[in-house]
Amino acid sequence: MNPANRIPPGVWNAIDYERLAPQAMDAGRHAYVAGGCGWDATVAANRAAFAGWAVLPRLLRDVRAGHTRLQLAGMDLPHPLLLAPVAHQRLAHPDAEIATARAAQATGSCLVASTLSSCTLEDIAAASGPARWFQLYLQPQREHSLDLLRRAENAGYRAIVLTLDASIQLASRSALQAGFAMPPDCVSANLARYPQPAPAQPAAGESRIFQGAMRHAPRWDDLRWLLASTRLPVWIKGVLHPDDARELQAAGAAGLIVSNHGGRSLDGAPASLRMLPALRAAVGAGYPLLLDGGVRSGQDAFKALALGADAVLVGRLQVYALAVAGALGVAHMLQMLAEELHACMAQAGCAQLSDITHDTLTPSC
Numbered sequence: 001m002n003p004a005n006r007i008p009p010g011v012w013n014a015i016d017y018e019r020l021a022p023q024a025m026d027a028g029r030h031a032y033v034a035g036g037c038g039w040d041a042t043v044a045a046n047r048a049a050f051a052g053w054a055v056l057p058r059l060l061r062d063v064r065a066g067h068t069r070l071q072l073a074g075m076d077l078p079h080p081l082l083l084a085p086v087a088h089q090r091l092a093h094p095d096a097e098i099a100t101a102r103a104a105q106a107t108g109s110c111l112v113a114s115t116l117s118s119c120t121l122e123d124i125a126a127a128s129g130p131a132r133w134f135q136l137y138l139q140p141q142r143e144h145s146l147d148l149l150r151r152a153e154n155a156g157y158r159a160i161v162l163t164l165d166a167s168i169q170l171a172s173r174s175a176l177q178a179g180f181a182m183p184p185d186c187v188s189a190n191l192a193r194y195p196q197p198a199p200a201q202p203a204a205g206e207s208r209i210f211q212g213a214m215r216h217a218p219r220w221d222d223l224r225w226l227l228a229s230t231r232l233p234v235w236i237k238g239v240l241h242p243d244d245a246r247e248l249q250a251a252g253a254a255g256l257i258v259s260n261h262g263g264r265s266l267d268g269a270p271a272s273l274r275m276l277p278a279l280r281a282a283v284g285a286g287y288p289l290l291l292d293g294g295v296r297s298g299q300d301a302f303k304a305l306a307l308g309a310d311a312v313l314v315g316r317l318q319v320y321a322l323a324v325a326g327a328l329g330v331a332h333m334l335q336m337l338a339e340e341l342h343a344c345m346a347q348a349g350c351a352q353l354s355d356i357t358h359d360t361l362t363p364s365c
Contacts, residue, residue, distance in 0.1 A: 005327065005328050006328065007329060008020060008324065008325065011332070013336060013340065014297060014298070014317060014337045015297055017317060017329065017333055018316070018320045020320070021033075021319075021320035021323050021324055024092075024323040025091075025092060029091045029092070030178075031174050031178035031180055032091065032175040032180045033091060034174070034316065035172030035173075036262060036263025036264045036267060037169060037171060037265065038267030039173060039267055040172060040267065041267050042263030042270075042271070044263075045271040046260070046262070046273070046294030047296070048271065049271035050295075050299075051364060052363065052364055052365070053361045054364040055302060055306075055347070055361060056361065056362055057347050058349030062351070063349065063351040066342070066345060066346060066350075066351040067351075068338060068341060068345070069352075070311065072110070073254065075110060075131045075158065077109070078108045078109075078338070079109070080301065080305065080311035080312060081334060081338060081341075082111075082314070083103075083112060084112055084314055084315035085112040085113060085114035085115075085161065085163070086315050086316075087114045087116030087117065087188070088116060088182070089118050089119075089319060090183075090185060091183070091186055092319045092320075092322045093322045093323055095326055096117070096119050097113060097124050098119055098123060098124065098127045099327035100322055100330050102127050102128075103328075103331035104128050104132070104330075104334075105127065105128050107331050107334045107338075108129060110133065111124070111129075111131065111133070112161055113133070113134050115135055115191070116188045116191075118186060118187070120190055121134055121148075121155055122155050125157065132157050133157055133160070133161050134155075134159075135162075136149070136160050136163070136226075137166070138222055140196075140197050141197075142225065144191075144194040145226070146229060147193075147194070149230045149232075151190075153232060158232065158233075160230060160234045161236075161257065162218075162223070162234055162235065162236055162237065164223075164237065164239075165238025165259065165261050166261050166264070167213065167216075167217035168214065169261075170267070199212075223236075223248075224251070233255075234252075234253055234254055235253065235254050235256065236253045236257065237257035237259050237292065238260075239256045240258065240269065240270065240272070240275045241275075242279055242281070243282075245279045245283050246283065249287060255287065255290065256290070257292050258279050258293075259272050259291075259293055260272050260293055262292070262293060271293065272293030272294065273291065273304060276289075276291055276308050280309075290309055291309035291313070292313040295313070295315075295317065298338065298339065298341030301340075302345065303361060305353060305356040306356050306357060307358065308358075317333060318333070320333075321333035
């Protein structure tokens, strides 16, 4: 790992952190972060979906009062760029999520801290600004999930993000080929106090998937229990099907995050951006909807907003910037993304986020 906390030469755009990350990370760690599952087809699809759209420039528009400020879930934010929950950030930098939290605080960005963070949610909260959410993986024992909820509430997190699409995460062939194994120092600090049950051992004739890995997968009764167990708004991450979106909205979810888990759950799932318009149509114009998956530039963020998102989450690019330049790199990456979004808006004649509509785009081919 490269513990440097300086911006190296050659960072001209936010995506340059992706190009430089292999120089700052062990090959196996980089393969794990960059890969998804299986053949990484969905990882590639997330990126390719953005290339399918072009932004239409407009002329003679007065954007001198332009800005990217927004209100989201009671937060006043300077831009619609959130830091996605990414596990095990010690893979990228010794300061791990503490560095990421400091970058979020410095830029006024919303940080979504992962259950599987290398640092405790309390330490992350102490380093971050007030705009912070906690991403929850339901635990096999409800009392452990409840304790995580209470810890998040007491630490000042403003929302819970429940991830529902990661009950099974198959290995990435690229990570396996690179010989990656999770290092012993990359533990899930938030779960240290909870005894973990032994892996399910299916009986003879049972499936390792259905009766094994899926034994503790969340179900509707778990969601109803969660909604009744916390005073915080609950967002659902991992939604791709319009019917699921409608049902989750009706159940009381505060908002939805359109996501395929960065291609880490089902290789061959559609790109998040591709499904975004259908999910926006399903939940209606006023319901909060975020996009996660494949964002590498301010223009990508613009396209997601035009197709129905209220804001976007940045995952892998966050880790690449952390690996290359620590907290300074993450803050710089966010600043560059915001400025790229400003430039795209200005050239498209959009002075504020509400001006970014579907008719600002055209198919690129």
